[in-house]
Amino acid sequence: MEKLGINLPWLLAQLINFILVLVILRMLVYKPVLAMFETRKQKIQESLDTAEKVKADAAQQQKEFDRKLDDARREAQAAAASAQQAAEKERQRIIAEAQQDAEKIRVAARGELDYERKQMVSELRHQVIELSMLGAQRVIGGNLDERKSRQLVENFLNEVDFGPNGQKAGA
Numbered sequence: 462m463e464k465l466g467i468n469l470p471w472l473l474a475q476l477i478n479f480i481l482v483l484v485i486l487r488m489l490v491y492k493p494v495l496a497m498f499e500t501r502k503q504k505i506q507e508s509l510d511t512a513e514k515v516k517a518d519a520a521q522q523q524k525e526f527d528r529k530l531d532d533a534r535r536e537a538q539a540a541a542a543s544a545q546q547a548a549e550k551e552r553q554r555i556i557a558e559a560q561q562d563a564e565k566i567r568v569a570a571r572g573e574l575d576y577e578r579k580q581m582v583s584e585l586r587h588q589v590i591e592l593s594m595l596g597a598q599r600v601i602g603g604n605l606d607e608r609k610s611r612q613l614v615e616n617f618l619n620e621v622d623f624g625p626n627g628q629k630a631g632a
Contacts (some may be wrong), residue, residue, distance in 0.1 A: 518630045 593614040 586618055589618065593617075 590611055594611060597614075
């Protein structure tokens with residue numbers, strides 16, 4: 462082998478050195494590097510698992526948020542419908558109250574009109590009595606007793622008894 466330029470003792474020493482370096486590297490470097498790679502692999506896997514869990518939690522929270530939002534919308538619609546019904550009931554109550562007030566005003570106005578009509582009839586009756594007495598005094602010459610004249614005219618008017626339209630009753 463020397464003819465080929467290979468020195469056997471030197472080759473053996475190099476081979477032993479190589480094997481020694483390989484064993485030392487395996488013990489001192491290869492195992493810690495493999496452990497470091499395994500630790501890194503575990504950390505990456507944990508990060509991926511955590512990311513997946515966070516993603517699932519986010520999806521669950523989104524579903525929960527959507528459900529709560531739907532519930533809130535339904536509640537808002539129910540509240541709006543309830544408020545609308547309450548407003549309609551209040552409107553109907555106000556209308557009924559206004560109709561009752563209007564009816565009371567009509568009844569009061571009728572009563573007042575009846576009272577005023579009676580007052581006017583009474584006043585008209587009084588004026589007719591006065592005019593009748595004055596006419597009778599002029600015709601007879603003033604010798605009639607005013608008290609007797611008034612009594613006669615009132616008796617006549619009571620017998621005639623004018624109705625609400627100023628017409629004689631029964632005519």
